[in-house]
Amino acid sequence: MDREFGSAVILAGGKSRRMGFDKQFLQIKNHYLLCHHGKQLANLFDQIIVVTNTPDLYRDPPFVLVSDELCDKGPLGGIHIGLKTASSRQVYFLACDMPNINLDYIRFMQQRLRGGTNTACITRFGDWIEPFNAFYARDLVPGIEDYLHRGHHSLFQFLHEHDTHYVSEADARRYSPDWQMFLNLNTREEFETWRSASPDTGFNPSWVVESR
Numbered sequence: 001m002d003r004e005f006g007s008a009v010i011l012a013g014g015k016s017r018r019m020g021f022d023k024q025f026l027q028i029k030n031h032y033l034l035c036h037h038g039k040q041l042a043n044l045f046d047q048i049i050v051v052t053n054t055p056d057l058y059r060d061p062p063f064v065l066v067s068d069e070l071c072d073k074g075p076l077g078g079i080h081i082g083l084k085t086a087s088s089r090q091v092y093f094l095a096c097d098m099p100n101i102n103l104d105y106i107r108f109m110q111q112r113l114r115g116g117t118n119t120a121c122i123t124r125f126g127d128w129i130e131p132f133n134a135f136y137a138r139d140l141v142p143g144i145e146d147y148l149h150r151g152h153h154s155l156f157q158f159l160h161e162h163d164t165h166y167v168s169e170a171d172a173r174r175y176s177p178d179w180q181m182f183l184n185l186n187t188r189e190e191f192e193t194w195r196s197a198s199p200d201t202g203f204n205p206s207w208v209v210e211s212r
Ligand SMILES: Nc1nc2c(ncn2[C@@H]2O[C@H](COP(=O)(O)OP(=O)(O)OP(=O)(O)O)[C@@H](O)[C@H]2O)c(=O)[nH]1
Pocket: 011, 012, 013, 014, 015, 016, 017, 018, 019, 023, 051, 052, 068, 071, 072, 073, 074, 075, 077, 078, 079, 094, 095, 096, 097, 184, 186
């Protein structure tokens, strides 16, 4: 187990209001996107954690399944339990609706963080940030608890107040000129557009999820 970088977390505990069906079960050509994620991330990580609030819908997955401890707080609630569960100090975070994993970019972020004191590595996007396809450190757990208990939810503000390493948009575009590694599918329309343009992820082992 790599104590600095061994753990990855997929956040799959949101409400999917815009999509209208549960995004953790996104499929392309009968293959679950989550299976594709698991297979890709296994190239770099020893421990893969899925934060879902419906663990009963999974049947013996090769993931660690956990649910929010601080509920209905949005992504920071999922990051909180993901960090508490992770074995490594720095933890890679992906959202369940992001189809394009870029392993070279993950390695690049690891290089930026290696041996340092930063508690997150986040990519800038214009004046904004990309909160997933990013790293967060376990050291942030007490800070997240304090922040959420004080009634705040903004990830942008939280990261601003901590020792975050920001990757410039220009540096990130060297790895993904069209920004596809940050694509996330929020609506049915985005999903259909992506599905019609995308190759089959081609992986659907028997352990996957119970159908509803
Ligand atoms: N564990 C957990 N994950 C969450 C929570 N809220 C959002 N997420 C995850 O954070 C990521 C980004 O969130 P969104 O794209 O807004 O997903 P969402 O909240 O399910 O979708 P909307 O309801 O349409 O906003 C997704 O992977 C979600 O599953 C939460 O309260 N708990």
